[in-house]
Amino acid sequence: MAKLPLVAIVGRPNVGKSTLFNRLVGKRLALVDDRPGVTRDRREGDANLLGLDFRVIDTAGFEEDDPETLPGRMRAQTQAAVIQADVALFLIDSRAGVTPLDEEIARWLRSGDTPVILLANKAEGRAGESGVLEAFGLGFGDPVPFSAEHGEGMADLFEALLPHIDRPDDGSEEQEEEEPAEDGPLKLAIVGRPNAGKSTLVNRMLGEERMITGPEAGITRDSISIDWEWQGRPVRLIDTAGLRRKAKVEDKLERLSAADTRHSIDFAEVVVLLLDATRGLEAQDLRIADQVLQEGRALVIALNKWDVADNPPALFQGVRAALDEGLAQVKGLPLLTVSAFTGRGIDQLIDVAFQTRDAWSRRVSTGQLNRWFERAIEQNPPPAPGGKRIKLRYLTQARTRPPSFVLFGTRVDQLPESYRRYLVNGIRRDLGFGAVPVRLTVRAPR
Ligand code: GDP
Ligand code: GDP
Numbered sequence: 001m002a003k004l005p006l007v008a009i010v011g012r013p014n015v016g017k018s019t020l021f022n023r024l025v026g027k028r029l030a031l032v033d034d035r036p037g038v039t040r041d042r043r044e045g046d047a048n049l050l051g052l053d054f055r056v057i058d059t060a061g062f063e064e065d066d067p068e069t070l071p072g073r074m075r076a077q078t079q080a081a082v083i084q085a086d087v088a089l090f091l092i093d094s095r096a097g098v099t100p101l102d103e104e105i106a107r108w109l110r111s112g113d114t115p116v117i118l119l120a121n122k123a124e125g126r127a128g129e130s131g132v133l134e135a136f137g138l139g140f141g142d143p144v145p146f147s148a149e150h151g152e153g154m155a156d157l158f159e160a161l162l163p164h165i166d167r168p169d170d171g172s173e174e175q176e177e178e179e180p181a182e183d184g185p186l187k188l189a190i191v192g193r194p195n196a197g198k199s200t201l202v203n204r205m206l207g208e209e210r211m212i213t214g215p216e217a218g219i220t221r222d223s224i225s226i227d228w229e230w231q232g233r234p235v236r237l238i239d240t241a242g243l244r245r246k247a248k249v250e251d252k253l254e255r256l257s258a259a260d261t262r263h264s265i266d267f268a269e270v271v272v273l274l275l276d277a278t279r280g281l282e283a284q285d286l287r288i289a290d291q292v293l294q295e296g297r298a299l300v301i302a303l304n305k306w307d308v309a310d311n312p313p314a315l316f317q318g319v320r321a322a323l324d325e326g327l328a329q330v331k332g333l334p335l336l337t338v339s340a341f342t343g344r345g346i347d348q349l350i351d352v353a354f355q356t357r358d359a360w361s362r363r364v365s366t367g368q369l370n371r372w373f374e375r376a377i378e379q380n381p382p383p384a385p386g387g388k389r390i391k392l393r394y395l396t397q398a399r400t401r402p403p404s405f406v407l408f409g410t411r412v413d414q415l416p417e418s419y420r421r422y423l424v425n426g427i428r429r430d431l432g433f434g435a436v437p438v439r440l441t442v443r444a445p446r
Pocket of ligand 2: 192193194195196197198199200201304305306307308338339340341342
């Protein structure tokens with residue numbers, strides 16, 4: 001893992017530093033000692049702001065300049081934290097205006113090398129307007145009007161932080177682009193209409209009984225799963241009709257209900273939708289595929305019973321076209337041919353399932369993403385509905401599994417669906433996400 005960028009929160013007492021810290025770190029850290037100031041002298045935590053990850057230090061503030069007193073030592077700690085940090089968030093209380101202590105802290109910050117973002121806190125509901133204006137005079141450029149208590153100004157803070165903590169140009173980016181290898185078992189579900197061949201496929205996959213760690217061990221309150229290994233890599237097969245038969249949990253004939261499918265999808269990373277090559281792609285198959293994609297799972301399509309397929313090339317082409325047409329939101333889903341009977345194609349299917357999980361877990365750096373983004377909006381600028389320009393500013397990947405992106409800009413809420421699709425398709429095609437579901441949400445500053 002790359003080391004997280006470090007952000008220090010500084011400011012005189014009572015300006016809202018701990019409130020901001022708690023908002024960024026997202027949970028209240030237990031106080032181990034309630035003597036004022038003692039536990040507070042350096043609280044650190046991992047923060048996430050709209051998809052940006054960093055480490056944050058809440059410093060104790062600047063009280064008196066006597067190293068022999070507790071406040072004096074706290075001041076030294078604060079200074080050390082700021083020197084180490086990639087950027088300092090300097091808070092003032094915009095309702096109280098700029099105080100002499102704020103000015104003293106500002107002088108000290110200006111004498112150092114750490115970049116400073118000035119946050120005019122407690123500015124919710126315009127209450128701090130005059131304080132925000134006064135804060136210009138501190139010499140750190142435009143103060144960011146902010147409310148730690150109400151969560152206002154988060155998008156502006158994000159924009160202000162981005163240039164300091166993303167470090168796209170330090171040359172170390174290439175190593176950061178790939179997620180560390182996923183080492184948990186591949187959680188795989190096989191779904192499809194009754195008679196598609198799910199149980200036959202499962203039995204074929206598990207073929208060598210000795211590799212199964214035992215269905216009993218995998219039966220939990222609400223899910224049946226079997227752990228096994230494929231070419232040395234762990235796979236967990238989730239709750240399929242075939243598994244249940246194998247586990248002898250139910251003897252009666254299985255029918256794959258919508259609820260069963262939903263259940264398998266919930267626990268899986270990658271879902272294989274098994275089609276019956278003697279029947280082609282039917283409406284119910286598309287509904288299941290759509291359900292998998294809606295849930296944000298990675299989807300692989302396998303055409304089973306290929307051993308008895310009629311006119312294979314035409315069949316393949318037909319299913320390919322029907323898939324791209326019926327699931328236009330993700331063109332190019334992996335489509336494989338298998339025979340659960342003979343075992344042909346199963347190795348490749350599992351291989352593709354692993355690759356699909358990698359894409360589904362992939363993270364691109366904000367730097368790489370925004371270089372791509374600038375080109376994309378240059379080649380095809382966003383429209384101007386009603387003559388008013390939509391301004392797109394930043395794109396960030398907020399999550400993986402499924403890859404989820406947040407787009408910032410002005411009037412982004414008016415971005416037409418076709419333009420969002422343009423971006424989503426480009427992200428998939430150009431940034432290595434292949435045919436996994438990619439989510440894009442938009443956020444206007446404030
Ligand atoms: P610290 O001493 O700098 O860590 O400040 P705290 O986080 O303890 O906050 C001091 C007081 O300011 C508390 O009563 C907070 O509830 C209040 N406060 C913090 N942020 C805001 C804000 O954005 N608006 C308002 N109105 N009050 C805030
Ligand atoms: P499930 O309801 O999806 O679990 O389907 P089954 O595994 O019970 O299979 C339904 C029928 O299709 C059975 O008669 C299987 O023997 C047959 N079948 C399954 N896979 C293949 C295959 O690859 N080729 C052929 N020719 N028949 C298959």
